[in-house]
Amino acid sequence: MKNSGNPKEKMLAVLLILLILGVVMGAILSKASLSYVERQARRQGRLDSSIVRGVWNAFVGMYTLGTIIICMNLMLLLGLLGAYIQSYRRTKSSFLLGLIMFLGVLVAQSLLSLPILHVSVGTVLYRSNIFTILPNLFETIALIILFYLSME
Amino acid sequence: MHAVKRLLWWLLAGSVGGFNRGRILEVLLRNPSNAHELSQVLKLDYKTVRHHIEVLEKNRLITSMGADYGKVYFPSDLLEEHVDYFNEIWGKIGKKEIRRK
Numbered sequence: 420m421k422n423s424g425n426p427k428e429k430m431l432a433v434l435l436i437l438l439i440l441g442v443v444m445g446a447i448l449s450k451a452s453l454s455y456v457e458r459q460a461r462r463q464g465r466l467d468s469s470i471v472r473g474v475w476n477a478f479v480g481m482y483t484l485g486t487i488i489i490c491m492n493l494m495l496l497l498g499l500l501g502a503y504i505q506s507y508r509r510t511k512s513s514f515l516l517g518l519i520m521f522l523g524v525l526v527a528q529s530l531l532s533l534p535i536l537h538v539s540v541g542t543v544l545y546r547s548n549i550f551t552i553l554p555n556l557f558e559t560i561a562l563i564i565l566f567y568l569s570m571e
Numbered sequence: 572m573h574a575v576k577r578l579l580w581w582l583l584a585g586s587v588g589g590f591n592r593g594r595i596l597e598v599l600l601r602n603p604s605n606a607h608e609l610s611q612v613l614k615l616d617y618k619t620v621r622h623h624i625e626v627l628e629k630n631r632l633i634t635s636m637g638a639d640y641g642k643v644y645f646p647s648d649l650l651e652e653h654v655d656y657f658n659e660i661w662g663k664i665g666k667k668e669i670r671r672k
Binding site (some may be wrong): 425426427502506509510512514515518568569570571 | 580581584585586587588589590618619622626663664
């Protein structure tokens, strides 16, 4: 069981891959859902006025950014969950079971805060301003710290 | 939960390299060694050993004497004082890991 390579470099590589996967997943998810909503709105002639157009553009920006940040969080959470489940299967420690449940709740929280869910329930519920996405951004920072400590 | 017990749970079970850290502590509790000796005894890559030593040292579980490559590592007073916690946790997780391998 000889391990090669620097563990820190490996950890940074995995972290980077997870973040990139999150960005790609978020971009695809927001692009697909937005193009559907935009098609519907155009057909109904709702995007004709320039004021509505401006509001729409601001909404698109925040919606995309929000989805990307939450997808990054989801990927980090899934990476952590994978590592903890693997360790739990090896050790059967109740400490790890607690950590798995903790992460499971956070996965549910992230899924529930995805903008696509808010929009599918009713656009009014998703507030497209910076304060909607700021808490998720702080969650990303917190998860990066937890990821670093867990992979050490 | 006692602070040192929580720290040991985290460093041995809560993070990915925990099992190898447990093996390093197990060796050092029996016999203080340098990084090269540890990598030979545990059949681990030298860089991996150095990484785990760094983590254990910055968490004050081991201390060192000497300089550079000859630096000898041994259990800190903190670990010696709470060695029962280490044995308890390592007894739960270490044996299962070894049986699996």
